Amino acid sequence: MGIYVIRMPDIGEGIAEVELVAWHVQPGDTVAEDQPIADVMTDKATVEIPAHVHGKVLALGGAVGQVLAVGAELVRLEVEGEGNFKENQAPAPAGQAQAAIESVAKPPAAAVPAPAAPAPSPTPSPVPTPAPARSAAPRAAAVARSPGERPLASPAVRRLAQDRGIDLRFVHGSGPAGQIRHEDLDVYMAGAGQPAGQGGSQYVQRHGEEQIPVIGLRRKIAQKMQEAKRRIPHFSYVEEIDVTELEQLRQRLNQLHGATRGKLTLLPFLARAMVLALRDFPQINARYDDEAGTVTRYEAVHLGVATQTDAGLMVPVLRHAESLDLWSCAAAITRVAEGARTGKAAREELSGSTITLTSLGALGGIASTPVINHPEVAIVGVNRMVQRPMFGSDGQVVARQLMNLSSSFDHRVVDGMDAARFIQAMRALLETPALLFVE
Structure with missing residues (x-):
């Protein structure tokens, strides 16, 4: 068995570097000759890079969003025969192959939610325990429903929710199959800290954040617009x-x-x-x-x-x-x-x-x-x-x-x-x- 390295080809038109925008293979996959392995983006278009030989993927040369120079290692394969990788070639920096594998196998760090801090151990408190209904009241963002899911509720409950300005998507239902009842509306209003009739989920504070990496076409658009406004x-x-x-x-x-x-x-x-x-x-x-x-x-x-x-x-x-x-x-x-x-x-x-x-x-x-x-x-x-x-x-x-x-x-x-x-x-x-x- 040998090792075959596929390097970033010269696409032409004087292009010296490209951006990785998609992988079609992962470490451990078997690829065939001419099978697409990655998509890269130049200043002008997205280009599909095929495999040159049959083989098993050992490592990827970068993560999505990374910029690679022409000639840089793209994919390392295990192949039948001698391959094209020579021992006297300069090795990749230590840990680079493994880091590349991990970076494409896992989502970007910005997209991984931070682990929740462990809840503090309960300590005795002279404060009286709230009533069960109030303590169990869910916050607006606590109810998880898939996009487009219609909450179960009777017409009377829907009318009351509309009068109170409550979005039923955020209300926990205590009835069969999660059906929302009148008392669930009362619990929701109490849990949101608002008296009935003075607003609903649209007034609940939200604190979520999401970091979106600017890569691929979106990065090219940003660069081109910035260049246009800077120069013109x-x-x-x-x-x-x-x-x-x-x-x-x-x-x-x-x-x-x-x-x-x-x-x-x-x-x-x-x-x-x-x-x-x-x-x-x-x-x-x-x-x-x-x-x-x-x-x-x-x-x-x-x-x-x-x-x-x-x-x-x-x-x-x-x-x-x-x-x-x-x-x-x-x-x-x-x-x-x-x-x-x-x-x-x-x-x-x-x-x-x-x-x-x-x-x-x-x-x-x-x-x-x-x-x-x-x-x-x-x-x-x-x-x-x-x-x-x-x-x-x-x-x-x-x-x-x-x-x-x-x-x-x-x-x-x-x-x-x-x-x-x-x-x-x-x-x-x-x-x-x-x-x-x-x-």
């Missing part, structure tokens, strides 16, 4: 846009072609307006290398689409948005966003954007100050669409669909006047949507 002098510009005609056009196109060509959201219209407006403002479709002191302007519009995923915010890239019609653009946005949400986006789909579009949909609020996706120099944010009364050209009040664009720019590269003119150009296109189709 942002300024934001907000403009209100009347999208009544645009929304009517969108709904009409969906009625005519939605079944055969797919439904259109507002995003492909916004992308089209950006593409056309950028022709007159090339300094906004650019990337700024502040280390070299150069600005690169692009004829192609590689549109970043800010996408919320279960793991955090990602920005997949829609390549050559200038060459796409509305339906092609809509399909491409759906494809790259879905790839980001499912973790199936290719590395080249997560980098290289020249300007970014971000939208929170119905949660977009009135205005926002989006953070520029470094090293780009601009980001266009879409806020919530609302219907408001407006004065028409004849002085009559009419209902109109209004929406704000909240955009941020790099003031080192983009002057305030140019930013305002760019957004006004987009506004003119969106408020007269026929112009979106005129070259």
Whole structure:
């Protein structure tokens, strides 16, 4: 038998180190050739690392959240034959392999609750013993119920609890199968130290704490946002846009072609307006290398689409948005966003954007100050669409669909006047949507 060491491979693109974000094996497991053993994250994407050979896992090279250099030991295997580990190789620091095994076999220390201090021995006290019902009264946080579990209680008890402001999820039930009775409400109120009718569990003090390690994609997001705010002098510009005609056009196109060509959201219209407006403002479709002191302007519009995923915010890239019609653009946005949400986006789909579009949909609020996706120099944010009364050209009040664009720019590269003119150009296109189709 021999020992085979799998080292962190060179992923390319000048990447010198990666972060461990998941292990697919544990010490003692048997792995086959090409079986995934770990996921690592670069600045651009999550990469799956496979095993090179068959073998039994002896030790792991690090814990989730640890940063490894290219060439560092990733996994140590026991294999048939000689293996690739030589005795004259520099050994790992004493205890490193065992520490790695323990660190991945156990949750992080921050997630392990500290052991409870031993209860002090009871001592005689002249204080009278409380009544049994009051001493047995549970505190609000003492009742353990699984998420979504509905406490057992009669309609009369539920009405009384509602009148008293009591959340039944935190009340101990003394009846069969934990059913909550009227007297349980009295005991709960007494135990919470509040008279009946003056509040419930929402007023009980809570003291829990939880430490969440910032690792994986969340760490990359934090680093990227910090870098963007540290390096880029942002300024934001907000403009209100009347999208009544645009929304009517969108709904009409969906009625005519939605079944055969797919439904259109507002995003492909916004992308089209950006593409056309950028022709007159090339300094906004650019990337700024502040280390070299150069600005690169692009004829192609590689549109970043800010996408919320279960793991955090990602920005997949829609390549050559200038060459796409509305339906092609809509399909491409759906494809790259879905790839980001499912973790199936290719590395080249997560980098290289020249300007970014971000939208929170119905949660977009009135205005926002989006953070520029470094090293780009601009980001266009879409806020919530609302219907408001407006004065028409004849002085009559009419209902109109209004929406704000909240955009941020790099003031080192983009002057305030140019930013305002760019957004006004987009506004003119969106408020007269026929112009979106005129070259």
